[in-house]
Amino acid sequence: MIKVLVVDDEKLVRAGFIALMPWDKFGMQVVGEAGNGEQALDFLTGCETDLVITDLAMPGMSGLELMRALKGKRPDIYIVVLTFHQDFELVQEALRLGAIDYIAKVQLEKEKLESVLARIVERIQSDRAKMARRVSQPLSVAVYPEKTLVCLFSGEDGSAGILPAQLAFLSARGAEVDEGLWCLTAEDGSELPELLARCLRELGDREWVYLEPEGRETTDSRTLHKALRKFQQVGFFYERRPDQRTYRIGMDRLRLFAELREDPETFERLARLWSSSKWLKSEEAYRDNLQATQAALLAPGAVKEMFGKALQALSDLLSDPVSGSRPEGVHLRYWSDWVRELAAIRGTFAATYAKSLYSAEILESVTKAVQYISARLEDNLHLTDVAREVNVSRSYFSQCFKDLTGRPFNDYVRELRLERAKSLLASSDKPIYWIAEKSGYPDEKYFSKLFRARFGMLPSEYRADNAT
Template identity: 40%
Template sequence: MLIVDDDKLVRKGLMVLMPWEQFGLKVIGEAANGEAALQLLKDNPVDLLITDLAMPVMSGIELMRTVRIHYPQIWLVVLTFHQDFEYIQESLRLGAIDYIVKTQLDKESMEDILQRIMGRITEMSGNRSHMNGRVVEEKEEIQFQSDCGLALIALQPEIESQWAGRLAVKPGDYLTEADQGGWLWVRDFGDTVWLLGDDLHERLKIDSRIVIVRLCDIKGIDKADVIRWLREFRNRGLLYELEPGKRIYEVSIVAEQQSWPLVFDNDVHDMYNRWSSLSWVNNNLVFHEWLTELKRLRLSKAKLESLFYSAGREWERTLSAELLSGSKPVGSLSYWYEWIEWLQQMRSRINEITNRSMYSRPIVDSILKAANLITQDITQQISLIEMARTVNMSRSYFSQCFKDIIGKPYNEYVRDQRIAAAEHLLTQTNMPINRIAVKTGYPNEKYFSRLFREQTGLTPTEYRLERQNGAQLSIT
């Protein structure tokens, strides 16, 4: 087994104090984050992985998603604090068989916890046996013998699945609801699976919100793994491949899994840095290159929403204008072609805002470049003269263009960006006030606190307490 937690004391405590050997378990390694764990998994056979959820570099949730695809035979158990319970449902959906609450972990309870975990493994594994420390499946009992199968996926999970009852199920068929609105149907179809897909589409065409996926290469794959894959395909595969009006798809599970890259937090952060700038708005080549790269990563719907919601807020800060409030909410975008349409609309709206000034495209691009440079590193002390020189414009002309295009004078814009960054750090981190002052470009805490109060009506400490109390009340 492998233990993953960013707290070294927690890892060492679990390794030393838990009675692993009593239950036939051996700790083969430890890791401080998801990325380090994946590196260990490349070279070390693991049956059981115990992971924290909140970790830097790669979270436990992202680690679990990756393990489910690339190491589906590994059992997962979650380490959590009591306040992390909102993540437990997500971890169970990803295949975790149990969770350990750190605040309830004491010497007296350790044996009961391991007994419970091993009991679940025994219960869920059925006829699995252990050979040389590895879990080996009994093929004739739990693996598919057919080469092909069909998956039926509702494009909206809440769609009633009564249509599944209309399938011509025969003895020996394997029909199960893999997910809400998603069904897996396997039979020894042979070559007729392709014709059957067309026929089934005709029978179910009364509901155009259903797609049919012809599955290849499933022979010898564990049924539970196919079901887990189907859930992940819906989230990372069909999300990007769905085309309006197309209702039949052909997928090789093996090839599809191999095409999904491992995505680390650095990849997502890099995408955020790109899209939060406005370099893509007036450059078609950059826009399409970044779309291609983003599609290659196959981020989950939740990650796409988080990325573009945050990037959208940066666009609004840069332009001093509301863009998201009047547009389609990112939470309503389900498939990649919808994201592309949404981004095209954002391009048009941003161009409308910047073109009101009637300046030429090169001038607008230069001003947007200046605004991006400010937001990318708010700690820099770049004067108006220095920035004008950076974008090859005269001081007076730059000052006038900046005000006309962005909507406020240069110095006021810099101040507002720093205050906004300080507000984020005050609400999202426990960073000391003096450190926040430095991080937002102010020489000392006293000057920062005075300016912050002038702009918000509260001192930094008061602002933090008010926001934290408000968050607690909303949770309650």
């Protein structure tokens, strides 16, 4: 017999609900009722209960607060939500907290009552059977046989956008072992294809990945879940395709993510490759860069940072063709988006510089010069020294630099230094003389004169208006 506690702040609703439901037919018995969360907790301290059916919006302790309390004190108790259909966000939060189902008060019709209770009882019995099986297995091992499906939901919000009915479907067949990561088990007699087909019908248009098991192998659950989380965070960034709803990933590939670590050296190496203009001119260099980056499996944030640095360098060099394509990071969510963006940048570059008089070697030399300047703004920079650094004659370098950046060497350096000064003024409380030195101007008065001529205010005035 499943013993039930009904919790609702409206006494008539409780009485009507208790009288209406065919409890006996499904081996259930109402052993008590409560008007809010506090009363429910008091009742549970002295009465054996298997299932709590609770309203969410109640005075005092709400249904959600009751669920949080039970999750810590009585995780053995099952919870079903009793609510109005418009409480979508509350229902979603309740399902996340562990509710196994929900009942809409506006749908309490006789023909639906039996299916609701049947579904709840089926879930409780199934869950108890699973628990019994787990007791007989080592706790450090999780078995993923042919009847198990692992679902990973894409996107930063994980499974946050799933409808309550979809969350109920997932909860009835498995558990969310991490945010947006579900392990589902096929019902007795059904196989993985049947469960997969059901998921396709129930989960709508949400993108998700499923794990293709390799036979009846035993895998350490901690290692597997770590690999799944890493795939969700990194792997799907590269796997995702705009026209694809479901994805398959085998255990062999999944294992690659179990020990995935950030590698600063790889990041710097790839950043240097993309900061070079070779990939703009050479299809082979472009394909090699793409392949090397995808093989490195950099995290999405690292990819954004890497391309931010690289395209900034190229934007300084080729301001007109590149600045219009400079990514803002909003629409560049997956690797396929970055590939599309990079292809567009190459197309713009090719259209603009198809008739350029300068060779790829000169373009690369000026690119290196721009990077050299950016890294040494504090130093006493001279055109002759930079030209020597990139192995181009002084006079030819001066002309190439002006043509490709749109500004003479000295104007370019001055603009870069003043922009750095603006950034330092807004982000630090260092004295003005320190800002001047870090921007390449050891004379504070001269620095202030240049700053005012360029921006129409003194450095101290700019800081007062823009300090963060």
